[in-house]
Amino acid sequence: MSAVAEEEVPYRLYTCKQGAERIGSDAIKASTLARLAREGLVTHTRIGRKVAWTDEQLAGAVAYLATNGARRRAAVKTPSPAETRPRGAVTPLVARPGRRYGKTLTT
Numbered sequence: 001m002s003a004v005a006e007e008e009v010p011y012r013l014y015t016c017k018q019g020a021e022r023i024g025s026d027a028i029k030a031s032t033l034a035r036l037a038r039e040g041l042v043t044h045t046r047i048g049r050k051v052a053w054t055d056e057q058l059a060g061a062v063a064y065l066a067t068n069g070a071r072r073r074a075a076v077k078t079p080s081p082a083e084t085r086p087r088g089a090v091t092p093l094v095a096r097p098g099r100r101y102g103k104t105l106t107t
Contacts, residue, residue, distance in 0.1 A: 011054050011055070012054070012055070013045060013047075013052035013054060014052065014058070015030075015050070015051070015052065015053075016030040016031075016033040016034045016037075016051055017030040018053075019033050019058050019061075020032070020033055022055075022058060023058060023062060025062075027065075028061070028062065028065060032065070033051070033053065033058075033061060034051060036065075037051040041064060041068075042057065042060050042061045042064050043057050043060055044057055044061075
C-alpha cells in the first residue's frame with residue numbers, strides 16, 4: 001500500500017538539510033542552500049517561510065555553484081587598513097566632528 005502512495009506523488013520536496021544530504025558533497029551545506037534561496041540566486045520552492053527543494057532545483061543549485069562559485073572564490077580580496085599595518089603598530093587618533101555636534105551654530 002505504501003508503494004502505491006509513493007507512485008502518486010509527482011515529485012518530492014526536500015528541506016535544506018535533506019537537500020544537502022541528497023547532493024552528498026562536503027562543499028554544499030544546508031546553510032549554502034539556504035543562502036542561495038534567501039538571496040534568490042536559484043529557483044526554489046517556498047511553503048510559507050520554509051524553503052523546499054525538488055531534485056531539478058537541487059541540480060540547478062549545483063550547476064549555479066559550479067559556474068558562479070568559482071568566480072566568487074577567485075575574487076581578489078582587498079586588505080583593510082588594519083590588515084596592512086604591522087602587528088603592534090599604534091593607529092593615530094584623528095578627531096572628527098560627529099553628525100550631531102559637528103556644525104557650529106551661527107546666530
